Amino acid sequence: MKKILAALIFFSAVLISTPATAEEEEPRWAGVDETVVEKFARDLGREPRDPLFDTDQGDLLLFFFTLAGATGGFIMGYYWHKVFVAGKQEQPPRT
Incomplete structure (x- = not known):
């Protein structure tokens, strides 16, 4: 019984961890920055630009x-102390 359970856990882990192929990848959901902030910026005549600190690169974030x-x-x-x-105020010891 333990061998069967171990085999099921192993195969389910293998199935779950398989990477998705590029054909199955769906387009990214647009976030608040893209849908709201950029829309208002364009309406006011300002085009979006790259952030000052690009935290999407490596371990910068x-x-x-x-x-x-x-x-x-x-x-x-x-400042702990x-x-x-x-x-x-020091409290007298309880008796």
């Missing part, structure tokens, strides 16, 4: 998230 997390963590760590400890 991951780098920005890591940098923001490290910066926020450093700031929170620096001031925010959570200092200024709190």
Whole structure:
């Protein structure tokens, strides 16, 4: 029974992980930027342009998230004592 279950799991994983061919690929859904923002920009006489930081290339978006997390963590760590400890009145021990 365990061998049959293992075989079913293996074959289902193989079937699920097969890449789709180019003929089956459907066109991308248009996002808000393409449908709304670009429409209003064209109506106002401005053509769309490439973004200042193209985060679709490589791991640039991951780098920005890591940098923001490290910066926020450093700031929170620096002010931890001031925010959570200092200024709190000490409570007498419960008996």
